[in-house]
Amino acid sequence: MNKDRPETLLNHPPEVPVPPDNRPLIAPIHQSVKYEFESVDEALRLFSDQRDGFFYQRSANPTTRQLEQTLAQLQGREQCIATASGVAAINGALMALTSQGDHVLCFMESYGPTRIFVRRTLARFGVRHTLLSIDDLEGVERTLATTPTKLMVFESPTNPINKVADLDALCELARRHGTLTLLDNTFAGPHQHGQYPIDLYLHSLTKFVSGHGDVMGGAVIGDAALLRKLRGEFTNLGGVLDPHAAFLLQRGLRTYFTRYRTQSAAALRVAQHLAGHAAVAAVHFPGLAGDRYHALAQRQMADPGCVLGVELKGGAQSAKACVDALRLFANAASLGTTESLAMPSQMLTARDLSEEQQQLAGLRPGLVRLSIGLEAVEDLLADLDQALAR
Numbered sequence: 001m002n003k004d005r006p007e008t009l010l011n012h013p014p015e016v017p018v019p020p021d022n023r024p025l026i027a028p029i030h031q032s033v034k035y036e037f038e039s040v041d042e043a044l045r046l047f048s049d050q051r052d053g054f055f056y057q058r059s060a061n062p063t064t065r066q067l068e069q070t071l072a073q074l075q076g077r078e079q080c081i082a083t084a085s086g087v088a089a090i091n092g093a094l095m096a097l098t099s100q101g102d103h104v105l106c107f108m109e110s111y112g113p114t115r116i117f118v119r120r121t122l123a124r125f126g127v128r129h130t131l132l133s134i135d136d137l138e139g140v141e142r143t144l145a146t147t148p149t150k151l152m153v154f155e156s157p158t159n160p161i162n163k164v165a166d167l168d169a170l171c172e173l174a175r176r177h178g179t180l181t182l183l184d185n186t187f188a189g190p191h192q193h194g195q196y197p198i199d200l201y202l203h204s205l206t207k208f209v210s211g212h213g214d215v216m217g218g219a220v221i222g223d224a225a226l227l228r229k230l231r232g233e234f235t236n237l238g239g240v241l242d243p244h245a246a247f248l249l250q251r252g253l254r255t256y257f258t259r260y261r262t263q264s265a266a267a268l269r270v271a272q273h274l275a276g277h278a279a280v281a282a283v284h285f286p287g288l289a290g291d292r293y294h295a296l297a298q299r300q301m302a303d304p305g306c307v308l309g310v311e312l313k314g315g316a317q318s319a320k321a322c323v324d325a326l327r328l329f330a331n332a333a334s335l336g337t338t339e340s341l342a343m344p345s346q347m348l349t350a351r352d353l354s355e356e357q358q359q360l361a362g363l364r365p366g367l368v369r370l371s372i373g374l375e376a377v378e379d380l381l382a383d384l385d386q387a388l389a390r
Contacts, residue, residue, distance in 0.1 A: 086204025
């Protein structure tokens with residue numbers, strides 16, 4: 001066969017083999033949807049798990065697999081499934097693990113799309129749920145003791161006011177009653193909470209792992225046996241992470257600890273500064289010595305994170321005016337990136353919760369959520385002071 005004709009050449013370009021003793025320092029992006037085999041028999045061996053390899057990007061890709069292995073090891077688990085977004089990870093896990101007639105325990109402090117998926121989408125398929133506060137351990141025990149429960153899905157710390165779940169207590173109750181635990185670990189990051197017997201860790205990689213606000217991704221992390229059951233479901237659901245996005249997320253991990261620890265330290269300084277401000281009613285940050293969850297966070301976490309829930313005395317209008325007056329904080333979604341962000345209560349309202357439930361979840365009118373970035377902390381304090389003075 002002649003590969004010299006230009007039309008054929010362009011579709012079968014020359015290979016450039018890399019000598020085994022001359023590897024690239026940074027792994028290449030495998031931007032290929034499909035992979036070929038030298039024979040049908042070798043392809044069939046892959047399908048029957050008799051050899052390693054790749055077939056189609058929706059089920060596996062070398063670049064994505066490197067990210068999955070890195071995240072699994074960082075979280076202290078065996079396997080990881082990377083997805084196109086954090087919501088794809090959460091909803092895919094919930095869909096894959098539940099069937100008609102199952103019961104799910106979730107919490108009003110959870111991420112809004114998680115609550116909505118459980119309460120609306122899964123409900124359409126006959127999956128029941130109970131909604132509690134993450135602080136209501138008696139309610140958790142009562143529910144698990146009286147209602148066979150397939151899953152308990154929760155966050156720690158919670159969005160946006162940093163309630164810290166008692167992981168020892170929740171894990172013990174879940175294990176006692178045969179309930180799987182799904183922890184949205186996004187705020188804490190994949191280097192934390194691995195010491196607890198959580199069945200599945202869910203992450204929005206868009207936040208701290210990416211760190212730069214320019215790529216989306218999600219992850220489900222757990223032990224090999226459970227992940228093996230889920231992988232086929234995730235492949236069929238199709239929320240696959242693109243290899244180039246996987247490469248950018250892997251690159252973001254190189255500076256992950258530097259960013260997370262620097263931002264956490266800056267967030268503590270901001271929290272301490274705002275805790276004594278005349279315009280501030282309360283600061284919710286588990287790194288703050290006076291915070292309700294400080295002792296629990298110290299026991300469970302190495303770093304408190306970079307998100308603060310700040311309640312202003314002037315209510316909703318003060319929250320809105322403060323955010324409008326900020327110059328360095330962007331009024332934008334997401335968190336955990338290098339630039340500082342601010343969102344007022346009007347943009348944080350959980351419309352699927354009643355007024356009473358919003359109060360229990362800590363979503364009060366004067367709330368402002370701050371995500372602290374990598375600007376000079378002195379500049380952030382000055383910006384907050386001038387905005388609060390208005």
